[in-house]
Amino acid sequence: MASRTPSPTADRAARTSAPDRAAAGARPRRRLSVDERREQLIAVALELFSRRPPEEVSIDDIAAAAGASRPLVYHYFPGKQALYEESLRRAGQELSARFEEPMEGPLSERLYRVMGRYLDFVQSHGPGFAALLRGGSVAASAGTSAVIDEVRRAAQEQILAHLALPSPSAGLRLTVRAWIANAEITSLEWLGERSVPLEDLQLHLVQEFVASLTLTAAREPALAAELGSFFADERPEGPTGRLVQDLAGLLAVPGILDAVTALAAGTPGEPAAGAATG
Amino acid sequence: MASRTPSPTADRAARTSAPDRAAAGARPRRRLSVDERREQLIAVALELFSRRPPEEVSIDDIAAAAGASRPLVYHYFPGKQALYEESLRRAGQELSARFEEPMEGPLSERLYRVMGRYLDFVQSHGPGFAALLRGGSVAASAGTSAVIDEVRRAAQEQILAHLALPSPSAGLRLTVRAWIANAEITSLEWLGERSVPLEDLQLHLVQEFVASLTLTAAREPALAAELGSFFADERPEGPTGRLVQDLAGLLAVPGILDAVTALAAGTPGEPAAGAATG
Numbered sequence A, B: 001m002a003s004r005t006p007s008p009t010a011d012r013a014a015r016t017s018a019p020d021r022a023a024a025g026a027r028p029r030r031r032l033s034v035d036e037r038r039e040q041l042i043a044v045a046l047e048l049f050s051r052r053p054p055e056e057v058s059i060d061d062i063a064a065a066a067g068a069s070r071p072l073v074y075h076y077f078p079g080k081q082a083l084y085e086e087s088l089r090r091a092g093q094e095l096s097a098r099f100e101e102p103m104e105g106p107l108s109e110r111l112y113r114v115m116g117r118y119l120d121f122v123q124s125h126g127p128g129f130a131a132l133l134r135g136g137s138v139a140a141s142a143g144t145s146a147v148i149d150e151v152r153r154a155a156q157e158q159i160l161a162h163l164a165l166p167s168p169s170a171g172l173r174l175t176v177r178a179w180i181a182n183a184e185i186t187s188l189e190w191l192g193e194r195s196v197p198l199e200d201l202q203l204h205l206v207q208e209f210v211a212s213l214t215l216t217a218a219r220e221p222a223l224a225a226e227l228g229s230f231f232a233d234e235r236p237e238g239p240t241g242r243l244v245q246d247l248a249g250l251l252a253v254p255g256i257l258d259a260v261t262a263l264a265a266g267t268p269g270e271p272a273a274g275a276a277t278g
Helices: A008-014 A018-023 A034-051 A059-066 A070-076 A080-098 A107-134 A142-163 A170-193 A198-219 A221-233 A239-250 A256-265 B008-014 B018-023 B034-051 B059-066 B070-076 B080-098 B107-134 B142-163 B170-193 B198-219 B221-233 B239-250 B256-265
Strands: none
Touching (some): A034 A070, A034 A080, A059 A070, A107 A142, A142 A170, A198 B239, A239 B198, A256 B239, B034 B059, B034 B070, B059 B070, B080 B107, B080 B142, B107 B170, B107 B198, B107 B239, B170 B198, B198 B239
């Protein structure tokens, strides 16, 4: 496992990845170079700011966790806000790196893997940055906004790259951007309540993307022409296959098939009363 | 039309509704009561803050637009931030009032009317508050966050009230919350680019809600049992009817029906190459 140092900070550090552990001061007294020390302070700050809102993290906490003195921290960073923004920038880079996925296999399975890594990130770094993403954090600034926007843009570009369309329409770009907002809000709300298993969220978000893509295609003939090969690449056991099966199952629920058929035919449906007894 | 006073402020005021015009100082020299003056200052501030980001509106601008002196404004409000938060609060109340809709007729048509009023609000007040909603506004504070959260909560409660389910699940609440985020992001992005007609956005957002509701029902049997009566109440010419017709049209695009049928049957689809020629 991790270092046995019995401090609360080491406990927190033990829950992070190996590179974080090394940087987070398991051997605080080793002489560090200027670059190493700077990186270590950022890693320690990222660890603390990931777990707690910025107002609950002091420069003293960071110095203690880094095995450094308060003046030494100030030697590297003008203040807490600068360290906060730098840790957010690192978190943003780490998150953006998780979006990268080989251009192979069914699209919904690629997105499913990306969402697994994204939700893992949300679990490990989300609690501290949640207030910032929700808006109204005391630490919000033009700097933090720029970082968040950059991550959203990276996510959008990755998805569009995987869709591999010659020229994505404004409507499709908007669909992707709105789905990213959906993923953000859904995972932030999940952090607060954890009311469903994380794997369910992972599947649902991917399926909502497939649904949004299909809806966009329903109004954009150029995208509709690509949709056949998208569906043909999917597998029955993947997120899209399971979505199609779930929707087919829905049509077996009393009342739904009749009502949907009537709507498709352009004829008024039956009166609602009693249609949903089942 | 409006007052003929040839000032830029009056020009801006001329583009607002009649009650705003009256408050915005068409007759600046009439003696106002304490309450009237306070209301007038808020109305003028709301007008200015709706058009421009807060950093581009000064207390002098507000005083001039209200036909008041700078000290008089300070007599009522401690500073620009307080006036900004008060105007945002009024904007929030106005927006929440627009969510109210009689509990009559097909659900998607009710939501369509609400979205018409919402998008109208976005057009008239959005430009100034966009930075705040996107995050990173210099005027963001715990106060502005509370107002925005309250509006989101009001929207969520209204939608759940219209769905009229005995006890909405955590999953459904999350679906509604995520769709509200979708509507926010989509309309904010639209403000920047205005790349599609506003009526299209109004229709698409409602249809995306219907799709999200359907997806949630596909994994929640209790909601699925209600979905038949929801669809049976809808009309072919309404947003849901048009969505069903568009999706039916999509199945006529070469390759899509075969691929979807294969996924539904749980059998692997045909190879993608050539499946989307059309």
